[in-house]
Amino acid sequence: MGDLTMSRRSFVKTAAITGAAVAAFGTSTQSALADQTYPEVSGQDTVEVKTCCRGCGKMECGVKVIVQNGRAIRIEGDEGAWQSMGNCCTKSQSSIQAAYHPDRLHYPMKRTNPKGEEPGWVRISWDEAMETIIKNFAEITEKYGAESIACQVGTSRVWCMHSESILKNLLGTPNNIEAWQICKGPRHFATTMVSQFALSWMETIGRPRVYVQWAGASELSNYDTSCRTTVDCASRADYHISVDPRMANMGKEADYWQCLRPGTDGALALAWTNVIIENKLYDELYVKKWTNAPFLVCEDFDEEWMLENGFPTVRTDGSYWDVKTHLVKESDIKEGGSPFKFLVYDNNWEALKEQGVEHEYGAFTWFNADQEARIDNTGGFWEGENYSTTKAYEGHEAQQPNLLPGQTQGWLPDLLPFDPAIDPALEGEFEITLKDGRTVKVKPVWEHYKARAAEYNPEVASEITGIPADQIIEAATVYGTRLDPESGYGNGGIQYMLAQEHACNCVQNSRALDNLCGITGNMDTPGGMRGPTMVPIDGDLQGFSAWAPGASTPPAEIMEKQIGMERFPLLHWWQYWSDASTCWDAVLEGDPYPLKALWNESGNFMSQTNTARAWEALCNLEFMVDLNLWHAPSTDAADIILPVAHWIELNSPRASQGSEGAMGATVKCVQPPAEAKYDPEIVMDLARRMGVPWNNEEGNEWPDIEWQLADAIKLFSDEEWTYTEYEVKDGEVSFERKGTKLEDLTPKYKTWDEYVEAFQRDGWWQAKDVDPKQWGTYRRYQTGGFRARDRVWARLDYTAGNGIGDWKPGFFTPTMKQELWSTVMESHFPDKPEWFLPSWVEPPHGPKDGDRIKEYPLTATTGRRIPVYFHSEHRQLPWCRELWPVPRIEINPETAAEYGIEQGDWVWIESEWGKIREVADLYYGVDKDVVNLEHTWWYPELSQNAGHGIELSAVNNLIDHHAQDPHAGSSNLRAYQVKIYKATPENSPFNNPVPCGVDGVPIIHTSDDPRLKEWLPTYEGRE
Incomplete structure (x- = not known):
């Protein structure tokens, strides 16, 4: 490949496209905000409704919908929406044309002709539609089993995503086809495995000093920071690095363009890692204390030994699985020893011994990763450690340059040193005696990681990627060399995006990038990798899928039937999606069993798997329901079509899915057309008709949507949430629970209307201000904030039996560390040692064939x-x-x-x-x-x-x-x-x-x- 690098930017700010369009819609159980606030709007009177744009389903841009006489006539940027800087792109402004499009679906429809012919759609009532759906699903379940039904969902409209989740439970099926599998999901999959759920999100709005834009064009759209905010971030950064096989719109303004061959992202990430390690640009304290880099690896363990000396830990759904690892534990060297105590070699053991601090195992000390939910559990700390939550929070307000006026900096705790002053070895080879008497040689994980990165040194990576070796070295060095060493953290995270997920190495690519951000000191730091915004509201209706107590998650024996688990064993651990390709095989070939019916809620079969194969499968289903705004490719294969509301026609709480830290709402501005309904209301109605209670409250088993919306904001309170403070002295742990229990909180706003009124008056909240102890604080791996919530979704109290919300320092991984060496990967693939560390393989149908x-x-x-x-x-x-x-x-x-x-x-x-x-x-x-x-x-x-x-x-x-x-x-x-x-x-x-x-x-x-x-x-x- 040629030398396609470019130099410095002078980016021209894009101008908004202006325009207007109009309409008015029919009835709904909820009135639109403009109707509520201005019941007699007439003539040229207008009202501006602040809301959250979903014109692209991606970033949470704050916009204003201009409503006149009950009709939305224009959408414009909300300059008060600090997280999007008043951005209002072409897709947003064109949403008026979508809402008032002449082809919008208004009523439920049913097919009258066989599939493969013109459908012969006829209008039916909601009663007939729902009765037909329930009848067909029941018949298919009786004949083939509930697993013969699948649910399909698209991306990021949130109210459809979690409606689909609860529907899966209502139907009792383990099968769901999700765009998440090829979009964000692999990143979330990887980070959940080795650090924290969705820690792939970067605080771009935190203005990193070096902005690395990897595998995407976020100046146009992205799932976190995008458009105007991305342009501003890049233009203010000291350096901008673009990693892309195509010169993206903003790529021509970058300081460095790493023009790599498609599908070689993992090789380049490991090459950068090699440069960082060889030039000692890594954060040594973070690497030693917060990754498993110093943990010792014994390659002599066989699978039987690892199983015997392993330990149980939880999957993403809370069920248990067994960790089988080559990492040396106390249970490997001592009969009856703990399988949770991971050994490291202490370079400082002799000096500590002279000071009266003596390790139980001489030169070796340990970290206790016991995460079981027990009151007496002392896991989460090093041997003899001294720690206090109070001290962990000591620090100062961040001083990140270039933030927007009024943007909250956040609290930056000082990175705590080891206490006592152990010095875990990252390099070397040591001998250790196992409990069976064998003496074996062991090395720290870091030695193995160094060796793996060296396999992709810049010269090797240049041959793979097509980027000259000197340019790889220069870009990696710029990224890794701190511009402000006094800050105590790196130059910023890496905004790694979609493209690196699509060449059959997605999980390993994401691991390599996650680790690269970690070792350079950019985990949960200003401008670093912060993960999804944590707020006290249910910011994307995730809690919606937790309702319907009469329809809990299918039992384990049903979930084990999830399609794709046989081909992809890690889906046993992950459990959040069925494999789409295998689902279409199940329709067409009956393997592993027949799939006969589908509920499709915003799902797009064209986005993953072979389109022709997927279309053939849809046409061979016995029964299909499609929820849609209009006739689309999927509706042509459906038996029943249900009309849904557009984003300007509905209410939903909203918080940044990425790290922007914004909290607000999608607000109903106008009425939906005719009989179009809000997705959650459709699923709640289905539960009612199926006789499945939505709520445990007697007399309110099937609440209305206003109740659901109020429930989503009930934890937004002026009172401090419950949390746990730890005091650890010489390894002895004591703790105290403080704050108000969640069930005892007094809501700041008792109704959805009150919440919306405040939002209209005050605009978007900053999560750093709303929850200073959690989102307002950086380095949550040190304060316990990362473990304040469960490993994937909600923030919960720590009670015996659930093992979540314990507020201990660390990560939600089996080792409680950011895992360079993945215990999840080695436990599921003991015969694939090349996968224990991040690796790269050629795309299966690439140019090397x-x-x-x-x-x-x-x-x-x-x-x-x-x-x-x-x-x-x-x-x-x-x-x-x-x-x-x-x-x-x-x-x-x-x-x-x-x-x-x-x-x-x-x-x-x-x-x-x-x-x-x-x-x-x-x-x-x-x-x-x-x-x-x-x-x-x-x-x-x-x-x-x-x-x-x-x-x-x-x-x-x-x-x-x-x-x-x-x-x-x-x-x-x-x-x-x-x-x-x-x-x-x-x-x-x-x-x-x-x-x-x-x-x-x-x-x-x-x-x-x-x-x-x-x-x-x-x-x-x-x-």
């Missing part, structure tokens, strides 16, 4: 962020489609010339598994051996095609259905080989290079197509 590249010489990447679209959304919005009417393939001009392709030509893209067409966009920002394709294209105008033309341009028609990450099951969506050639009348259906419907009518492919006007917003017909 000599035979394949003869036929398919170009490497395809995809998933770029498009300013006007969100994955498959908005193709029918006139503003958006006018600006971006067709899918584009980016080709280096030199490559295009070789193939006789010019700007604007339609191009065939073909792989071993399928072919599609997209329009050539000649761009020097991709390497000559790489093409960049756009994803999830369909054509709303092709109603004559079953699937609305998904076969024409949807990029995942090109992928191998079973090329997947071996751990999370994520599909091989990038870094595979294709060939291209110009589309001509001679090689195109209907003699037309432009894709056409089955009747020969071409798609909308120009900005002046008159069909765009048919999609303009309409006010009428909403009753």
